[in-house]
Amino acid sequence: MGESCPKCSAATISKGTAEPWCPDCEWNLDRFEAQNRRPEIGWRWVDRRLFRAAYWLTERQHAELTGEPVAARSASAARIVTVAVSVLLLAAVAALLVTGIWLLLYDFFTPVNLIGALMIAVAVFLRPRLGGLDGRAERLDRGTAPTLFAVIERVAGAVGAPTPDVVLLDAERNAYTSTIGLRRRRVLCLGAPLWAVLDPQERVALLGHELGHFVNGDVRRGLVTQAARTTLARVSYLLRPERGAGIVEIIVEFLGRIASQLFLWLHLLLLWTSMRDSQRAEYRADELAARAAGTDAAIRMLDQFLFGDALDTVVRREARAGHGSAAWSAAGRQSLTRLAPEVPAFRQLSRRTEVSLFASHPPVGLRSGLLAARAAQPAAVVVTELEQARMDEELAAHYERVRRELAAATW
Template sequence: MKDDSDAHCPRCDAVLTTPDDRFSTWCAACDWNVDPLGREGPKSLARELARHESVFRRTVADGPDVAPPGAAAYGALVLATAVNLATAALVVTGVWLLFTGTVPQRILGAVELLAAVLLFPRPARPPRHTAGPATAPALHATVGRICAELDARPPDLIAFDAGYGSRWAAVGWRRRRVLVLGLPLWETLAADQRLALLVRELAHAADEGQPRARWIRSALDSLVGWEDLLTPDPAPAGRALDPRHPLAVGGRASNIAHVGEMLARPLLGLLAQAAHLLHSLLRTLDGRCVDQAYRADRTAARIATAASAEGLLQALLLEEPAALALQRLARHGDDLWAALRDHLASVPDSERARRLRLSELRGDASGSGYPPTCLRIRFVRALPRTEPTVTMSAAEARTVDLELAAIRSSVAQECRRNA
């Protein structure tokens, strides 16, 4: 720790202060050294940030429940319908050719059905660190109260991992819904902020259950499958071919195979790129991710207070220093989660302000379809302050901590092995 109030900004000569040696010195007046790594985003970043700013102004003025512009909404539905119908046509024509066609047509039908099967998302395995209703009744009781307030179906499982965030997963052939919470984030949040995290994720899940959302989600999943299916394997560079490879045998067949591979690789690459562009276009036209994020934040502010929702979003800005600290602290034998909490609690206000400014300049959620965290914080700050409709008492919070003791220990050991 040091206080160097005599330092001056090399760009605008403003007085700089370095409250903590662990973090970068920067100038709040001219943004000098706000990004010490000098990361430059793509050329489209400015347009994307401008679009997010426009949507933010519309959301503040009209609310997140107002549908996006008609042309964009209809365009998203038309594109999603075309993608879903193309996938369905693949199955229908595959079955028809397989049972009614000639031998070559049956082979083509089998190939189409195989491609259709590969497009379906693979069933994921259940997460390793799960907290079921039997092992974590207090946590599930809190989730149940939130779901009753939202009129939503509770998750089948709640799981924890070593990430700094939260997500939903569908596991097994039955596609059971699992809420996955990052334990490093969970452990550094206050009880009311944990409640806001649960509300936000459960509100997301309720929003995804709408018919329009499911239809567009199906098209997005299909496009991801098309991109994965069409992306060619990287060409072996500087590596001798296996003697059994057809291109290493030599002769006429080898030449034909070589020419065929040369022609197929760029064609598959173009088709994969087309699927990627259609995926980006559908997300942009839909605008659902943006509205979902604001609706979930508003719901978190209503059920768990706006201050709790803002505290959660402020904590999300510290993802990078939390990951670095977790990796460093995992090499020591101390209580990992207590040490991580102490580290993030000691982050000075100047570093928090730098992270917020970096979100404004770079759009930390750029490319994901979600609005930058800085805009979500501004949105929550503009919401009315109301009393929470669901609360977690201190006794309940302690009970939840006791229920998760084994998971905390297991994830900490996992972090130490990976450090």
């Protein structure tokens, strides 16, 4: 039991090395702890102010969304700014490319050709990337995993999302979706250490959330808006000068550093703006997870991420001992049962430790809290224990490959 809260006299609590806070009135929950956070800029006084801004923005967004459904594509200020700036940046890159081609062809064998070639090279460097498949992940197919693909289709139908074109399995304790290539193929990747530990309805919730990203209007996922997340940072990199020795080189270096830093700060400002809309999209994906699996299962699935390090440790321990996915699941469920009394405290603490202007996801505690504040939804898709067993049987060879990878990895 901690000391008394100076505001409401309730007993304060703490977890690990975190500074105490009051679980009742939330006194000191917004405390900046440099020792428990990854530096964002590197200057503590700047990081502290950025944390304060991120905390306020994140809490305000959560309060605004409580009690009302999250629109898939709302015309928020963050979305409008991100799209508008992305269009301008793409237009600038296209103009650079066209001008470079014109100068390259204007008059052969003159210095102008070199300028044109340089402009073309810069435009190619700044171009949007189409993405590709992760070479470390293993591709699954319907022929060997029919039950999994059938469940994916049912969940996609429940949330109104298209089915993925590619399904992958990797060794990360995570899951993600992306859209890649000229044909914009939709990719779903499931992390085996996470998938194996989830119960049947939690798996439905995970699929509902990830497939929901295909329809939740996340501004990060558009080909056009990719420019907002990458172009200015690449310009900053190009302008970063080499260290010079002479007076002219020193002056050029000084001016180059100023220009590089200016574009870097513009990049960070645009990134921080786009993350506001991305966090809103995550709340929308959580709502779709609740629609597919039921609210209770969606909250349980989210709460697992409060204890990611602990669950990752037990899964790796079992993998090193030569045990397969069944042992991962049993050990993980045992850990979750033991940690269940800690959930309310870690939900609160996540609002301190996970908040950031760079974060694409809201803190887990706010996400589960938003679902709990809404009317409970029944499951639209129900997966039985038998179906779960079939899925695991179909993935047995893939689990074994992941087990060997986890066993060989250094801690």
